[in-house]
Each structure stands twice: as C-alpha cells, then as structure tokens.
Amino acid sequence: MTIRGKLKALAFAAALAAGALVAPAARAEPFRVCADPDNLPFSKSEGPERGMYVELAELVGKQLNQPVEYTWYYTQMQRRALRNTILQDACDAVFALPANAEYKVRGLQRSQPFFQVGYAIVAAPTFAFKSLDDLKSQRIGVQYSSTPHLLVNQLEGFKSTTYRSAEEALGALAKGEVDVAFLWGPVAGYENKTRWASRWRVTPVSGHDLSGEVAVAVRSGKDDLAKAIDRALLELKPQIAALADKYGFPREAPINLALAQAPTKLRATALAQVRVPASLVVAVNDTVPAKPAKSKGAGAAKNSAPPEVAPAAPAAPVLSEAAQAGRVQFNDRCSHCHGSDGYSPVRERDVRYLKMRYSDKWQETATVTIKNGRPDAGMPTWKDILKESDLQQIISFLGTVQK
Numbered sequence: 001m002t003i004r005g006k007l008k009a010l011a012f013a014a015a016l017a018a019g020a021l022v023a024p025a026a027r028a029e030p031f032r033v034c035a036d037p038d039n040l041p042f043s044k045s046e047g048p049e050r051g052m053y054v055e056l057a058e059l060v061g062k063q064l065n066q067p068v069e070y071t072w073y074y075t076q077m078q079r080r081a082l083r084n085t086i087l088q089d090a091c092d093a094v095f096a097l098p099a100n101a102e103y104k105v106r107g108l109q110r111s112q113p114f115f116q117v118g119y120a121i122v123a124a125p126t127f128a129f130k131s132l133d134d135l136k137s138q139r140i141g142v143q144y145s146s147t148p149h150l151l152v153n154q155l156e157g158f159k160s161t162t163y164r165s166a167e168e169a170l171g172a173l174a175k176g177e178v179d180v181a182f183l184w185g186p187v188a189g190y191e192n193k194t195r196w197a198s199r200w201r202v203t204p205v206s207g208h209d210l211s212g213e214v215a216v217a218v219r220s221g222k223d224d225l226a227k228a229i230d231r232a233l234l235e236l237k238p239q240i241a242a243l244a245d246k247y248g249f250p251r252e253a254p255i256n257l258a259l260a261q262a263p264t265k266l267r268a269t270a271l272a273q274v275r276v277p278a279s280l281v282v283a284v285n286d287t288v289p290a291k292p293a294k295s296k297g298a299g300a301a302k303n304s305a306p307p308e309v310a311p312a313a314p315a316a317p318v319l320s321e322a323a324q325a326g327r328v329q330f331n332d333r334c335s336h337c338h339g340s341d342g343y344s345p346v347r348e349r350d351v352r353y354l355k356m357r358y359s360d361k362w363q364e365t366a367t368v369t370i371k372n373g374r375p376d377a378g379m380p381t382w383k384d385i386l387k388e389s390d391l392q393q394i395i396s397f398l399g400t401v402q403k
C-alpha cells in the first residue's frame with residue numbers, strides 16, 4: 001500500500017473506531033468493491049439488471065455512508081481473481097464468498113453469513129419430494145461436473161442426463177427430455193423467473209455439500225470494516241430478502257437430502273465457486289460428450305406420467321442448428337472471458353464487432369485467432385481442443401451476433 005493509501009485507510013479506520021459516520025457534506029472515501037462484470041444473477045457491470053450482489057453492495061455502501069466504486073474482474077478462476085484484486089488492495093470487499101470454515105483464503109476474513117445458497121430441484125409445481133429416494137423414479141437433468149452430477153452418479157438407482165449448462169438443462173426440462181433438473185439454485189431460480197415465466201417450482205435442497213452460506217470478504221486486519229459490514233448486513237435483512245425475490249433466488253428452507261448411508265466422498269466443488277465454472281469444462285473437454293451423455297440406466301423403462309404440457313417458452317431468436325450448437329459451445333468455453341453470447345464490457349473482447357473490425361475477412365481472422373490464440377494477449381489456443389466441426393459451429397454462431 002502506498003503511504004497515501006495507508007493514511008487514507010488509517011483515517012477511515014479512525015473514523016469508524018470513533019463511531020463517527022462521515023458527514024454527508026464531507027467527501028467520503030469510496031467503498032471499493034470487486035465484482036464480476038458478467039455473472040448474472042449475481043453481478044453485472046452494466047445494463048438494467050445489476051445482480052443481487054451489486055445491489056446489495058450499493059445498500060451496504062449507503063449504510064457505511066460511502067459511495068461504491070467497482071473494480072470489475074472475471075471470477076471464473078475464483079482464487080486467481082482474489083489474488084489479483086482484493087489481495088492487492090484493488091478493493092475493500094468482495095461480494096460474496098462461501099462462509100464455511102473449510103473455504104479458506106489466506107489474507108481474507110469474512111463477515112457474518114448473510115444468505116444461504118445451494119442446489120435446487122426444478123420441477124413441475126405438482127412434483128413433491130422429501131428425500132433423494134423420491135427422485136429415483138425421475139429422469140434427472142444435471143450440469144456436468146456439478147455436485148448433483150457427482151452425487152447421482154455415485155449412488156445406485158438414479159437415471160440422469162448430463163448437460164453443459166443450467167440453461168441447457170432447463171431447455172431439456174421444457175422439452176420433456178428429463179422430469180426434474182437438479183441445478184444451482186440461484187441460477188435456476190433466476191432463469192425460471194426471467195426466461196420461463198416461473199413455470200417450475202425451484203425447491204432448495206441441502207445435505208451432501210449441496211448448500212451453504214455466503215459472506216462478504218474483506219482483507220485480514222480490516223476488522224473495523226468487517227464489523228461495519230456486519231452491522232449493515234444485519235440492518236439490511238429485509239432488503240436482502242427482497243433482492244433474493246427480485247432475482248428469483250430460492251428462499252425457502254432447504255429440504256435435507258442427506259442419506260442415512262452417506263455416499264463415499266463428494267467433491268466440494270459447489271461452494272468453492274459460486275457457479276460451476278465453464279473453465280472446468282474446458283479443462284476436461286475431451287471427455288465432454290458432444291451430445292448430452294446418458295448415464296447407464298437412462299434407457300430403462302419409464303413409468304411415470306409424461307411431463308405436463310407447459311405454456312410456450314418466451315420467444316428466443318431462431319438459430320440454425322449449427323449456430324445453436326455453436327452458441328452452447330461458446331457459452332460453455334468462451335463466455336467467462338468474452339461474456340455470454342459474446343457481449344463483453346471489455347471492447348477488445350466483445351466478439352460482436354468482428355465483422356466491423358475485419359469486414360469480409362472476419363471469419364478467416366476469427367478462425368485463425370481461435371485456432372492459434374493470442375497467447376500474449378490472453379486468448380488461449382484452441383486447435384488441440386476444438387474439433388473442426390465445433391469450430392465451424394462457433395463461427396456460425398458468431399455470425400448471428402455480428403453488429
């Protein structure tokens with residue numbers, strides 16, 4: 001920290017210690033927050049919806065009497081994001097990290113937990129369940145490499161189909177390919193509310209590392225700030241509930257799915273990342289099936305009633321099959337750097353301008369860039385990862401978003 005920074009911090013700490021809130025007339029120090037620029041329903045750097053965590057940061061800033069300033073940073077690699085932001089004093093707080101004791105980051109402390117997040121069962125409102133056993137008769141859609149994916153594959157007797165994103169799994173649920181989807185609650189709740197007219201019930205579950213609380217992170221040693229945030233969060237309880245409702249985060253008490261005989265060992269990926277990162281999929285992409293894979297047993301006779309006919313889905317742009325497949329690939333593998341559907345607040349990364357940049361050579365340029373990457377600029381090499389057909393699908397999707 002620079003001397004100036006230190007002085008500022010000291011002055012700030014002194015003001016808090018004295019219990020004095022900075023008078024509105026005085027120029028208040030900003031409350032500096034690090035957040036992901038493109039991670040709805042949690043945070044978003046621009047647009048009408050800012051996400052639950054950004055709206056909460058604003059409310060906390062008001063309580064602290066400080067204007068909020070943001071440092072935007074992609075959090076797909078969460079620990080790296082923390083190293084490059086808050087741990088280097090780029091901000092005072094991160095909204096939000098898992099609150100559980102096993103999730104430790106050296107140099108950070110956390111506020112009191114302020115909200116419970118976890119996986120949820122998404123199904124027709126008429127579907128009732130009390131235990132994992134009740135899901136055995138159902139065809140279950142799960143997201144690749146998520147905790148539910150690992151769970152249903154480690155236990156006997158479940159019929160599951162794997163999808164590469166929550167959105168894809170919900171699409172399959174709408175088409176009746178599966179009976180229930182077992183997905184990250186906030187994302188499922190948000191999608192259900194904003195894209196699917198709340199046609200499903202999203203029931204949160206717990207047990208088996210399926211849920212946990214989140215808290216605001218601040219640097220170790222910033223005890224006064226941590227305490228001030230705790231006080232603010234306590235005051236803001238009703239507003240937090242209202243924000244959760246606004247973004248469709250499930251808020252009921254979760255149904256505990258813990259079995260008497262616990263399955264061997266579950267990877268605790270769920271809470272280490274607030275969403276399941278596409279980077280995980282990239283890292284192991286050779287094993288990712290081009291089509292959603294059916295696990296053993298998926299073909300077994302199915303005796304429950306066919307899914308009820310649901311209201312039509314909200315209109316989505318009509319894409320060719322290749323472009324649709326390319327879009328799925330893009331949003332799985334590329335969106336954590338380029339934004340979902342290619343829209344990025346970082347102009348160089350906004351791939352909707354390829355045609356404007358390279359006119360009729362855009363496809364050629366994009367193909368070469370995707371294959372060889374631009375390692376110096378941070379664009380990875382994909383030629384060993386993507387099949388030629390995948391690449392063509394991605395190009396055909398990119399064609400649909402050019403300005």
Ligand code: HEC
Binds near residue numbers: 330334338369382
């Ligand atoms: C780790 C982050 C990262 C990932 C993942 C990534 N890219 Fe990039 N990409 C970048 C960066 C950074 C640039 C900008 C390079 C520059 O400034 O020249 C870029 C540039 C590009 C460009 C050229 C843009 C232009 O206008 O010149 C294309 C096309 C592109 N990426 C496509 C993709 C596709 C398709 C994927 C997924 C298969 C992908 N990228 C995955 C970081 C990434």
